[in-house]
Amino acid sequence: MKMKIDTPQMTLWKIEELHNTPPHIHEQEFQITVPIYGSCLFVGQHRAYELASSEGFVQYPEVPHELHVSEGSGVIVLQVNRGSFAEFTKQRPLELDMRQQIDPAELNVQFRKWVTALLLGQTEPLAVQETETQVLYFLSRVLKGNQTNKRDAALASAAVAxxxxxxxxxxxxxxxxxxxxxxxxxxxxxxxxxxxxxxxxxxxxxxxxxxxxxxxxxxxxxxxxxxxxxxxxxxxxxxxxxxxxxxxxxxxxxxxxxxxxxxxxxx
Structure with missing residues (x-):
């Protein structure tokens, strides 16, 4: 099963089947990838990361990456416009650790709520905007950042430049x-x-x-x-x-x- 829902500020994915994406770039989106069961292979900055359940990965915009999900695994992917994310988190620097620990059970519950709200209110801009805010609030609460990101960001810039x-x-x-x-x-x-x-x-x-x-x-x-x-x-x-x-x-x-x-x- 593969589910994809687009809104003006983000794309929500749930992948529960064999899935391979070739190397690609998101010009404006952060991508947060979290296995909710099983594992997946994420290749970011041309380096492979084997992610198990609860091990999330934050990919910055403009950096080549790819995702490989094997049969028997489930992954949630959130692609969020960096402008809206930066605005929502303006009270603190937008410096995120690439490697994250995210509760897969909590994320799965929240994902079902977001999808239900979007499917029921997809023709109502306010409903969509409220759901986008809920997703942003969740991410601002669970994602961690520290000074190591300066090194990671420099590494990403070097790879792109x-x-x-x-x-x-x-x-x-x-x-x-x-x-x-x-x-x-x-x-x-x-x-x-x-x-x-x-x-x-x-x-x-x-x-x-x-x-x-x-x-x-x-x-x-x-x-x-x-x-x-x-x-x-x-x-x-x-x-x-x-x-x-x-x-x-x-x-x-x-x-x-x-x-x-x-x-x-x-x-």
Whole structure:
């Protein structure tokens, strides 16, 4: 089941099925993603975050991100216009922690109330505006912020401002199943190999190779869920040098073997 409701200031989502969104940007919206049961993979600032129930993630506007929800999981996503959010929270700085703890049961109850109110009063502007205010009040109450956000915001700005690094990431997303040459990436970034590796890690928190492996593992998880290909077939199609390498990387990243992961999806 997938539900989406739009209002002038926000979009409310509830996703309870296999769902994958490609990398995209919201120019004006904050996105708050919270698994209410199960888990999901959120990729923000080109870094993967495995979110379990009650672990929310706040994505700032203008930053590329993607969302992957597996079968058996449920996620609520709130996309809120930054202008209305900033106005509503003007009594305190709008500096939010990207990682949040949000009670999934409370959020689920509130979400049902918001959806009911919007469906019953969708032709009445006042009813819609009141519901928008209720959503904003809830978020201003539960979302936390502190000085670490200055570092996070700087990191986000660096990722957005460095157009060449963005081109590197685009290239990696297109070619992560191929044999990627570090000199090719450095050339795209207009840096020497040494400085490229340092700048890549400073922005993304991992080396180019680690990032490529993360992309392969996430694609492997998707293929394990949607195809009947064998683990060996998947490993070679994704560019792993051997099935044993695939096993090691997958188990280290996900915590279970590929077969165990596939079995868990199909229970």
């Amino acid at each position: 460095d157009r060449y690094m963005t081109q590197v990431l685009d290239y990696m997303h297109e070619h992560f199943t191929d044999k990627i040459n570090i000199d090719t990436l450095a050339a795209i970034a207009l840096q020497s190999r040494y400085h490229f590796i340092r700048s890549f890690k400073s922005i993304l928190g991992m080396t180019p190779y680690q990032y490529m492996l993360a992309l392969r593992v996430e694609e492997a998880k998707s293929r394990l869920g949607r195809s009947e290909a064998t683990v060996t077939e998947i490993s070679f199609r994704l560019g792993f040098s051997s099935t044993s390498q695939f096993y090691r990387v997958f188990a280290k990243t996900v915590g279970v073997t590929p077969e165990q992961y596939r079995s868990g999806l199909r229970r």
